[in-house]
Amino acid sequence: MPPATLNRRDWIRTVFGRQPDPLPTANASEPVGGFVAVIAGRNCLAYQNSFCSTCAERCPVPGAIVIDRGMPRIEAATCTGCRVCADVCPAPVNAILVTPRRHPAISP
Secondary structure, eight states: OOOOOOOHHHHHHHHHSSOOOOOOOSOTTSOOTTEEEEEOTTTOTGGGTSOOOHHHHHOSSTTSEEEETTEEEEOTTTOOOOOHHHHHOOSSSOOEEEEEOOOOOOOO
16 A cells, blocks of 8 residues: 655644644734734835835824834834735835734733
């Protein structure tokens, strides 16, 4: 009897036990509370002395990305994690990462 073959996806499911969490959707009308955008300064064109404000211009949430002295800054309390800024970033290496929110530690 020939040995059973697994494709790559089934092998990963058996080794890790589950699929990775899905990325947030790009629908800004419903906030994605578990994610927030973060700017990787070394990849951002504005941080490299080049003018770029594409992320702030395309962000659907007013006040989530603020241009301060020519450089974008993400307001974490306002950001919904919708991924629009990451999708429109024109940098050669994407400068905006969408990461899970860090919840503050609860102290007694």
